[in-house]
Amino acid sequence: MIDDLPYRRVGEPKVGGIVCVADHASAYVPDDIELGVAPELLKTHIAYDIGTDGIADRMGRRHGIAAHIATVSRLVCDLHRTEDSPAVLPTSSDGHLIPGNIGANLDSRLERFHRPYHEALAQWLDDANPELIVALHSFTPKLESKIEDRPWEVGLLYNQDDSAARHAIRLFGEEGLTVGDNEPYSGKELNATMDRHAEAHGRKYITVEIRQDLISTKAEQARWAGLITDVANRVALALKAEG
Numbered sequence: 001m002i003d004d005l006p007y008r009r010v011g012e013p014k015v016g017g018i019v020c021v022a023d024h025a026s027a028y029v030p031d032d033i034e035l036g037v038a039p040e041l042l043k044t045h046i047a048y049d050i051g052t053d054g055i056a057d058r059m060g061r062r063h064g065i066a067a068h069i070a071t072v073s074r075l076v077c078d079l080h081r082t083e084d085s086p087a088v089l090p091t092s093s094d095g096h097l098i099p100g101n102i103g104a105n106l107d108s109r110l111e112r113f114h115r116p117y118h119e120a121l122a123q124w125l126d127d128a129n130p131e132l133i134v135a136l137h138s139f140t141p142k143l144e145s146k147i148e149d150r151p152w153e154v155g156l157l158y159n160q161d162d163s164a165a166r167h168a169i170r171l172f173g174e175e176g177l178t179v180g181d182n183e184p185y186s187g188k189e190l191n192a193t194m195d196r197h198a199e200a201h202g203r204k205y206i207t208v209e210i211r212q213d214l215i216s217t218k219a220e221q222a223r224w225a226g227l228i229t230d231v232a233n234r235v236a237l238a239l240k241a242e243g
Contacts, residue, residue: 006079006113007120010060010067013128018232020067020134021121022056023080023193024049027073035075036099045140046093047073051215051224052136058225065134065229068121075101077113080137082192088114094143118196125197132164132236133205134228135194138212139184153214155180157187157207159195163242164204167235175227184209204239206232 013019027048029035041047053069060067070079074090075098081088089109091101125133137157141150154172156179158165172179182188187207191199198205208228215221 005120006070006072006077006117008069008071009124010057010069011065013066013124013130014064015127016129016131018065018132018134018236019125019128019130020056020059020065020136021193021197022049022052022067022069022136024074024078024137025053025056025069026071028071029073029076033076034100037075037096041096042073042075045138045212046096047075049074049136049138050140050212051138051210051221054218054221055210055215055225055228056136058222059134059229063225063229065232066128068124070117072113077109079114079117080190080193082196083110083114085192094140118193121193121197125201125203130203132232132239133194133198133203134232135198135205135207136210136228137207138210138215141211141213150184150211151178152180152183152209153177153211155183155185155209157182157185157191157209158205159187159191159199161199161204164206164235164239167238168206168208168231171231171234175231180209204236206235 027042056067056069059065078088089101089106091098154177156165156169169179169181194205194207215224
């Protein structure tokens with residue numbers, strides 16, 4: 001965390017342009033919070049969305065898409081949940097108990113992490129008035145607690161407004177990728193940040209989920225940063241053409 005803020009910014013948003021939001025980019029746990037989990041678990045998908053920090057950072061530094069990037073682990077406070085969701089302060093994740101969160105002070109975590117993150121994001125988006133938001137996430141190829149096939153290389157999530165997602169699904173597919181339509185999760189059930197900051201304001205967005213084994217290295221992250229930027233720009237053009 002920088003200056004005790006639960007987010008950092010990369011790049012300057014172009015008013016009316018494209019921006020990126022990465023809610024689960026960090027595995028950082030502040031020294032004064034004891035989660036009670038094995039240190040090696042903080043290097044896995046239960047602590048953060050592997051690869052997203054590098055992609056969002058590169059989009060901001062190299063591709064002109066400014067990024068609002070979380071700097072605290074989802075295990076400390078899940079910024080991609082509503083304040084009243086039990087999962088905002090998770091007591092378990094993919095079969096692993098998070099004992100330090102059992103009985104923890106929820107309002108303290110919300111006040112320290114969740115509220116500053118979303119209040120700052122709201123103001124940033126109001127100032128930028130973006131034509132498109134890229135909400136960036138990644139997913140593990142295999143959950144420990146569930147047997148399921150996850151063949152998708154990238155997925156597009158949405159809730160009520162799928163207008164931008166439809167274009168992105170087509171464009172990623174044209175790149176030869178196996179694309180999930182509201183997979184591996186459904187945005188009908190899990191879309192908290194975009195529900196609040198995009199759909200509630202009529203802003204267009206694409207929520208991009210990338211399979212983590214495809215973005216584990218800096219080279220792979222650089223490739224995906226370029227690909228997502230290209231797709232996002234073409235989505236924005238398609239939306240403009242639709243009027």
